Amino acid sequence: MTDRTTNLKFPYILPSQAQKHVTHNEALRELDIVVQLSVLDRGLGAPPVTPVEGDRYIVGSPATGAWAGHAAEVAAWQDGGWRFAAPSNGWLAWVASEDRLLVFDGADWVSAVTGALNPAPMVGVNATADVTNRLAVASQASLFDNEGGDHRLKINKATVADTSSVLFQTGYSGRIELGAAGDDAFRVKVSADGVAWKTALAVDPATGFLGIGTDAPEGPLHILRAGSGPIHERVDDATGAPAMNSRKARGTPAARTSVLDGDVVQGFFAQGFDGTAYVGCANLRWIVDGAPSTGSVPTRLEFWTFTPGVGHNEKMRVTPGGNVGIGVTAPTTRLQVAGPVRTGQYAKAALPSAASSGAGAIVYVSDEAGGAVLAFSDGSAWRRVTDRAVVS
Numbered sequence: 001m002t003d004r005t006t007n008l009k010f011p012y013i014l015p016s017q018a019q020k021h022v023t024h025n026e027a028l029r030e031l032d033i034v035v036q037l038s039v040l041d042r043g044l045g046a047p048p049v050t051p052v053e054g055d056r057y058i059v060g061s062p063a064t065g066a067w068a069g070h071a072a073e074v075a076a077w078q079d080g081g082w083r084f085a086a087p088s089n090g091w092l093a094w095v096a097s098e099d100r101l102l103v104f105d106g107a108d109w110v111s112a113v114t115g116a117l118n119p120a121p122m123v124g125v126n127a128t129a130d131v132t133n134r135l136a137v138a139s140q141a142s143l144f145d146n147e148g149g150d151h152r153l154k155i156n157k158a159t160v161a162d163t164s165s166v167l168f169q170t171g172y173s174g175r176i177e178l179g180a181a182g183d184d185a186f187r188v189k190v191s192a193d194g195v196a197w198k199t200a201l202a203v204d205p206a207t208g209f210l211g212i213g214t215d216a217p218e219g220p221l222h223i224l225r226a227g228s229g230p231i232h233e234r235v236d237d238a239t240g241a242p243a244m245n246s247r248k249a250r251g252t253p254a255a256r257t258s259v260l261d262g263d264v265v266q267g268f269f270a271q272g273f274d275g276t277a278y279v280g281c282a283n284l285r286w287i288v289d290g291a292p293s294t295g296s297v298p299t300r301l302e303f304w305t306f307t308p309g310v311g312h313n314e315k316m317r318v319t320p321g322g323n324v325g326i327g328v329t330a331p332t333t334r335l336q337v338a339g340p341v342r343t344g345q346y347a348k349a350a351l352p353s354a355a356s357s358g359a360g361a362i363v364y365v366s367d368e369a370g371g372a373v374l375a376f377s378d379g380s381a382w383r384r385v386t387d388r389a390v391v392s
Contacts (some may be wrong), residue, residue: 042095042102047075059073073086093109101113121134155179164179208220246286259292260288263287265297266286285302324336347366
């Protein structure tokens with residue numbers, strides 16, 4: 001028979017042994033180190049300067065001074081000196097400085113609760129979990145870290161009709177919900193009271209179309225507003241200005257090619273509901289007009305409206321050279337109109353300043369001597385076009 005126990009290595013009292021109390025007391029000291037093991041700290045590599053009788057530590061690494069060679073062992077201050085106990089696999093120790101229970105895994109001290117959480121029916125971290133909230137955390141922040149690569153948070157629902165979402169609350173009353181509720185479309189919903197909810201944004205999973213104010217976007221961007229009011233873009237600085245930039249190219253995103261003559265670069269289309277469907281009312285179109293070259297894409301601007309009995313057709317255009325055609329698709333002058341043109345009509349007493357109007361301005365004078373007449377400005381006076389006489 002050996003003179004020590006198998007597991008904790010406590011000394012036996014041997015037959016015919018003298019001073020049996022010495023061996024017995026030695027065993028009690030070792031029991032006092034390892035039974036109900038609670039240590040003050042586990043991070044120190046050197047012993048404290050003024051230990052108190054009974055203080056216990058898990059020796060850190062590297063171990064120095066009186067603790068040299070005892071890393072990961074339990075060090076206890078007894079009778080004015082340090083005694084050590086080498087842990088075995090499965091030993092438990094409470095670390096007071098961390099409020100944490102550790103287990104020795106044969107190589108190091110690790111958290112004792114790691115294995116117990118897989119699986120666990122409920123977990124509360126500074127909070128009480130329940131059958132609905134099986135994981136409850138009360139904290140200023142939560143960190144989901146990586147292990148050297150990616151990190152993905154997954155929320156899985158059983159069927160399409162179920163809900164997988166993140167709910168933001170105020171006083172446990174819902175205010176914002178992100179996710180898929182009742183189908184697989186991504187939505188952002190908001191509520192002022194936790195009862196009435198509005199869909200602020202929706203993304204169709206089949207098309208990728210984005211809806212603002214609508215659950216069913218009909219195009220890449222569909223904005224639905226109840227009531228009147230503009231869509232705002234605001235710039236508050238000294239140099240910027242609200243702007244919208246539209247870009248058109250042929251080819252593919254990875255291999256773009258030049259636009260061609262006749263390509264529509266941008267269009268604004270207005271539609272009205274006729275009681276059955278939405279029909280076109282008017283639109284503006286920017287259309288490539290000519291052969292593009294490096295640094296140059298000639299473009300015309302077209303104005304279209306709907307004429308009853310005729311349909312939706314072009315009414316005016318501005319050519320790349322700046323000529324304006326009304327009812328004309330190929331204006332050759334600065335203004336070419338397919339039809340009568342009417343100027344402003346004035347009584348002589350109400351004529352605007354000829355100088356301010358500028359040379360070349362034309363008006364219709366309704367009460368000129370001898371009858372109504374067209375008049376033009378020479379830069380200082382209005383003159384009748386019939387005889388160039390100044391309007392009397």
